[in-house]
Amino acid sequence: MFLKRISNSFRQFSTNKLKPANFTPQRAAEYLSTFEGGKVTIELYGKEFPGIATLTLDNPTKKNGLTGSMMADLHYSMDRLEKDEQNLRALIIQGSNGTFCSGGDLDFVKKICDSDHGYIMCSLMSHTLTRLSRLPFISISKIEGFALGGGAELASTCDIRVAHAKAKIGFVQGRIGVTPGWGGLPFIVRNFGYSRALEALCTAKVFNSLELQKLGFLQEIYETNADFEKYLSRYLSIEVEPIKAMKKGVIALQKRDLEAFEVERRVFASLWGGELQKALLSENRKHK
């Protein structure tokens, strides 16, 4: 059944040089990079914050919704970050222009709205977010504006979440007829606990920062960038080596349940491209 699904996928993708026998995340990234728009950039934070870098999602006309090429960029970003050439202590994941990430770019989503594409897209994202969670330094999501759907999933995968007082965060996937499928489910359960996670997913509530701090999902709320930097400077009081050692020790406790990841991808792909998703997407819903 699984092999049949994959071979069907690749029959469809074969014109794009993706074939069942040679599928890799790299090839999926090459394929998805043809769905252009937006970019992902990595920069050092600055001299006053040694060992800290930023990864910025930038697709301002879509509230930083992720296109295929941004998904590919994220994949290539992990290649760079895993090398850790700058000997980082922390990576800040953020969005440009006052918004974290509104999930998948819905124009891209509409172009890949069938189960096979859904499976390939979520497999690449699941691979990328797993790599993000296992980077040798800590990751901090800095959430301004909206973090919705896949954007909330990306934030969940980071080690630490810090949000602006007016941020809005919601696992709204259900509202467009799908589930989280980017490998985020175990992290959502880790951050909320089992029952609160199911509650957040099955109600698709859009939370404010205070609510999420009380639930333990957010570690800090800031009002101004100066407040954020004050928070960030706490990490400068510890040398890079013990920070990396701490991260290494903690991620060793993470059990990567491969079967659960596969179930996550399959249930995602079983809904992706279905009548329900297509009907809900055509409503152009907003989630506030």
Ligand SMILES: CC[C@@H](C(=O)O)C(=O)SCCNC(=O)CCNC(=O)[C@H](O)C(C)(C)COP(=O)(O)OP(=O)(O)OC[C@H]1O[C@@H](n2cnc3c(N)ncnc32)[C@H](O)[C@@H]1OP(=O)(O)O
């Ligand atoms: C699909 C993948 C799935 C997953 O795998 O997890 C998900 O990610 S599910 C979540 C998908 N995201 C959404 O459904 C978001 C829908 N958008 C909104 O709810 C709102 O736009 C907003 C994000 C709450 C922002 O509201 P507001 O501040 O009022 O701005 P506008 O609504 O006027 O938005 C400006 C502009 O941006 C476009 N936009 C916003 N988000 C997306 C998106 N995800 N994809 C594509 N375009 C997006 C919005 O349509 C506006 O465009 P214009 O009308 O052309 O100005």
